[in-house]
Amino acid sequence: MSATQTVVSQVMQARKSVRKYKEGITIPQEQLQTLLQQAITAPSSSNMQPWRFIVITDQEVKKELRPIANNQEQVETSSAIIAILGDMKMYQRAQEIYDANAEQGLMTREVADAMIKNSHALYGNLPEEVIKNIVHFDAGLVSMQIMLLAKEMGYDTVPMGGFDKAKFAEKFNLPKNEVPILLIAIGEAATPAYGSSRLPLEHIVRYI
Incomplete structure (x- = not known):
């Protein structure tokens, strides 16, 4: 690592999309739990934390999921699939979220009560x-954290x-308020990932 490159920068540069995985590799559930616990520090709109997860490690279930996922090989060969879902009724947990903020001394009880009221009034009336x-945007934030943390853990x-x-x-009997957004395969690479180019900054950035 160069003197100017931070650990975060190193992980970002090292993370590549891998589609070929070593089969039969098990990631301990405790490690997956730690990964998700760290990932959910991601920001979200009004701290509503709309992400929900299904972690699929059962080989038979992954096999059944494969045709649903356009027959992508990594669905079956990776160690686990983390399904990222979005809760369309996430504001219904505002009480739980802001009560915890107040109890942990992160805000006053008065502010917490106002935030609970405002969250229900705002999100409860949005189209x-x-x-x-909103839930797709927030899901993207937590998904990127999952992938970077996984790389840091060696996956x-x-x-x-x-x-x-x-x-x-239908397969996973999701309640109507939960929408599937993204699947993330995680495991040990069987072959190195392909590199990919990026557009020059001068083609995509405007400074005003």
Whole structure:
């Protein structure tokens, strides 16, 4: 690592999308739990934390998931699939979230009560499409943290948006308020990932 490169920068540069995994590698549940516990420090709109997760390690279930995920090989060969879901009714947990903030001394009881009231008033009256955009955005934030943390732990990942979300919801009996957003395969790479170029900054950045 160069003197100017931080640990975070090193992990970011090292993380690549991997689609070929060593089969039969088990990631301990405790490690997956630690990974998710750290990942959910991601920011979210009004701290509503709309992400929900299904962690799939059972080989038979992964095999059944594969055709739902456009027959992508890594669904079956990776150690686990982390399904990222978005809770369209996330504001219904505002009481739980802001009560904890008050109890931990992160805000006063008065501020917490106001935030609970405002969250229900705001999110409870937003159009479904707006809520969906919010939960997708927040899911992206937590997903990136999952992938970077996984790399730091020595595992590789690949995000997959290409799957039949209606069939996934049916297969896993999702409640109506939960929408599937992304699948993340995690495991040990069987072959090195391909590198990929990026557009020059001068083509994508404007300074004003």
